[in-house]
Amino acid sequence: MKVFLSASIRGGRQMLSTYIEMCAYLQESGYQVPSWHVADPELEKTESLLTEQEIYIRDMEFLEKSDCMIAEVSTPSIGVGYEVCSALHRDMPVMCLYTPEANVSAMILGDERIICREYDSIGSMKKEIDDFLNSVNKP
Numbered sequence: 001m002k003v004f005l006s007a008s009i010r011g012g013r014q015m016l017s018t019y020i021e022m023c024a025y026l027q028e029s030g031y032q033v034p035s036w037h038v039a040d041p042e043l044e045k046t047e048s049l050l051t052e053q054e055i056y057i058r059d060m061e062f063l064e065k066s067d068c069m070i071a072e073v074s075t076p077s078i079g080v081g082y083e084v085c086s087a088l089h090r091d092m093p094v095m096c097l098y099t100p101e102a103n104v105s106a107m108i109l110g111d112e113r114i115i116c117r118e119y120d121s122i123g124s125m126k127k128e129i130d131d132f133l134n135s136v137n138k139p
């Protein structure tokens with residue numbers, strides 16, 4: 001199963017270490033993560049070789065091929081919001097994860113189609129991922 005991982009890039013990379021944990025956990029659990037680059041510490045170097053349109057087209061193709069989305073929304077990001085909305089338009093299951101101190105938009109928390117879950121440790125983040133992906137595997 002392919003999981004589109006969505007995480008802030010230009011919105012700010014303060015939570016990169018969490019994105020790395022999320023991506024590694026998904027891959028260790030046997031899932032493909034087409035958008036693994038969001039957890040790449042060297043991302044700026046590779047993305048700077050692409051035009052804005054090439055980045056957009058690549059990511060939308062990754063989204064089309066994915067079965068569900070997990071978005072880390074603690075850091076406000078226009079791109080993450082755009083990707084969440086795009087996934088919903090494709091009727092994909094979407095989970096948004098955030099830390100207790102995050103000030104998450106009502107446009108995420110108020111949409112009943114999105115599974116919104118707070119996590120306060122890497123362990124609880126992994127548990128939320130397990131629960132979500134089990135529900136996607138067994139609808």
Ligand SMILES: O=c1[nH]c(=O)n([C@H]2C[C@H](O)[C@@H](COP(=O)(O)O)O2)cc1CO
Pocket residue numbers: 005006007008009010011012038047055059077078079080083
């Ligand atoms: O260079 C990029 N590469 C890329 O894949 N994205 C996508 C993937 C991320 O989930 C999301 C981040 O959006 P933003 O950069 O607005 O925080 O957009 C976004 C950018 C830069 O906006």
